[in-house]
Amino acid sequence: MPGKTYKESGSLYLVCGDEELAIKERSTFVFGQWKDQFPEYEEELIDAAAGNAGEAGRAIGKLLEAMQTMPLFGTGKRIWFHNCNFLGEERTSSVQIVTEGLAKVIGEFQQMDPLKVLIIISAGKVDKRKSFYKKFQKLGQVEVLRGWDASKSDWIPEAEKRIDEVFAENGATIHSEARAALIESVGPNARQLMQEAEKLALYTTDSGQASPEDVQQVVSRNKQAKAFALGDAVGNRNLSAAMRYLGEELWEMKLDRKRSALGLLYGLISKIRTLIMVKEMQRKGWLRMERQFFRFKQQLEQVPESAMPADPKFNPLKLNPYVLFRALPQSSNYATNELVSAMQILYEANMKLISSSLDDGQVLQQSIVSIVTKNTA
Numbered sequence: 001m002p003g004k005t006y007k008e009s010g011s012l013y014l015v016c017g018d019e020e021l022a023i024k025e026r027s028t029f030v031f032g033q034w035k036d037q038f039p040e041y042e043e044e045l046i047d048a049a050a051g052n053a054g055e056a057g058r059a060i061g062k063l064l065e066a067m068q069t070m071p072l073f074g075t076g077k078r079i080w081f082h083n084c085n086f087l088g089e090e091r092t093s094s095v096q097i098v099t100e101g102l103a104k105v106i107g108e109f110q111q112m113d114p115l116k117v118l119i120i121i122s123a124g125k126v127d128k129r130k131s132f133y134k135k136f137q138k139l140g141q142v143e144v145l146r147g148w149d150a151s152k153s154d155w156i157p158e159a160e161k162r163i164d165e166v167f168a169e170n171g172a173t174i175h176s177e178a179r180a181a182l183i184e185s186v187g188p189n190a191r192q193l194m195q196e197a198e199k200l201a202l203y204t205t206d207s208g209q210a211s212p213e214d215v216q217q218v219v220s221r222n223k224q225a226k227a228f229a230l231g232d233a234v235g236n237r238n239l240s241a242a243m244r245y246l247g248e249e250l251w252e253m254k255l256d257r258k259r260s261a262l263g264l265l266y267g268l269i270s271k272i273r274t275l276i277m278v279k280e281m282q283r284k285g286w287l288r289m290e291r292q293f294f295r296f297k298q299q300l301e302q303v304p305e306s307a308m309p310a311d312p313k314f315n316p317l318k319l320n321p322y323v324l325f326r327a328l329p330q331s332s333n334y335a336t337n338e339l340v341s342a343m344q345i346l347y348e349a350n351m352k353l354i355s356s357s358l359d360d361g362q363v364l365q366q367s368i369v370s371i372v373t374k375n376t377a
Contacts, residue, residue, distance in 0.1 A: 006114040012140030013120040014133075016087065019147040020124070021191040026145060027082065027122040034078050034118050041076040041118070048084035048121075053095035056086040060101035067108050067117055076116040084123035087132065102132040109139050148188030156320055159183050162190070163197045167210070170201035174210040177293035180322030181215040184228065230264065231271035235330030239372045246368060250361045261353050261360035265346060268368070271327075272342045277316040278324060278331045279339065289328060296325045342371040 006012035011034070015027045035043070044066045050056035059081075066079050086092045093099075109119075119140075126133050126144070136142065148155030160179055167174050174182070174197075182200065186193045196219045203218045204210040230249060233242035246264075253259045281287040286303045290296040300321055312318040334342070349367040352358055 006109060006112075006140045007138070009114040010141060011114045011118040012109060012136075014123065014126070014136055014140060014142045015120065015145065016123040016126040016142070017145035017147070018125055019145045019190055021194060022145040022147075023122050023124075026143060027080065027120055030120055031078065031080050034120075038076060038078065038118070041078050042071045043078045043080075045080050045082065048081050048086075048123075050086050050092060053086075053092050053097055056092050056095075057097040057101055059084075060098070060105060064101070064104060064108060067105075067112060067119070070116070076118070079117065079119045081119065081121045084121055087123045087127065087130070088125040089127050093127065093130065099131075106132065106135045106139070109136075148190065155188050156183060159188070159190075159193055162194060166194060166197040167201045170198070170205060172201045172204050172208055172210065174200070174204075175212065176297075177322075177325075178210045178212045178215050180293060180320070180325070181212045182210075182219060184320060184322050184326075185215060185219045228267075231267055232326065232330070234268060234271060234368060234372060235275060235327060235333065237333040237372050237374075239369065242368050242372055243365070246361075246364060250364075261364060262350070264364060265349055265353060265367075269343070269346045269350075272339055272346060272371075273314070274316070274319065274323060274327045275331045275334060276336070276339045276343070277314070278327045279334075279336055281316060282328075282331065287328065289332075293322070293325055296328070297321050300324065338371075345370050 013027075013030055015023050015030070017023055034041070046059065046062050046066060048056075048059040048063070050059055063079070063081050066077065071077065086098055087102075128134070133142075148159070160183070163174060163179055163182060178200075182196060183193070186196050200210050200214060200218050204214055207214075230242060230245040233245050249259075249264055250261075253261065253264075278287065281303065287296075287299055290299065300317065303317060305317060308315045308317055316324055345367050349363050352363045353360060356363075
């Protein structure tokens, strides 16, 4: 048995989580450090992406073979087991061929010289209840990288910085309003945000600067952005658009079981809450109608933080500024009492979705019609 453990030597890594770009960057950095420290070591990259248990088993077999096969001249080996997607809650992770294979991998870790075989595993989400994770944590280093939190605004400056870097690399710039629109369209997904920024930068190379119109033309709207479209239609008091977007969302719900009517409802509640907050900020004189986004942000910067609620759900300064910017003109479409009534309608819809046998689509449709239709009585 070697005198030094993997834990002590720092030569066994698991980098995992739900932020694909950060995982790739961190794994590349660690592997690069090993390459600088041990340039004479043999290098082996193993793609561990698997579509089923059989493919996962073959990937594990390649890892075991790489660990057991040392170079002829007795140097060492650097191994990167990347894109591993069977360490989480997927059905594949519980199949016998996978669990037994991972148990063998742990057994090899316990027998090997950590100064001769350097191993990094990069993976998606990992189930911490599984035996492999618990044993790996005792043997090596584990880094869990979490994605940006959509409920907070602290990820936005980092997103803006990365977007600007992408545009600079492509010899272009992006208008501040376009940058905000891009962030709103994609949401807190670093990998997709960089992909869309790259696509947008290439599209605007001739003009030199990306505009909000370019974002609408080029950027692929994700699930979050599509939900925003429904909220915007309600904010604009456009019933036909709201019904169209609701229909699209209900159709996609049938295709994706992770999506739900409650999710759509909570998006609408968030929208109405934002309109109420903007209305109140205008009443207090903190905000006024402004068409220029950068000037709107200047207004926000003057709003006293001390006057804001502690709960981030009710603190407008914790939202993406562009969300507030879009809500500002929409707030004039409703009186304050109408927005309060809208919130009550949505709370009642919540109770119906949870406890009644009514059709989900019908509940949402009736709620939106009640909110958007002006009471002429």
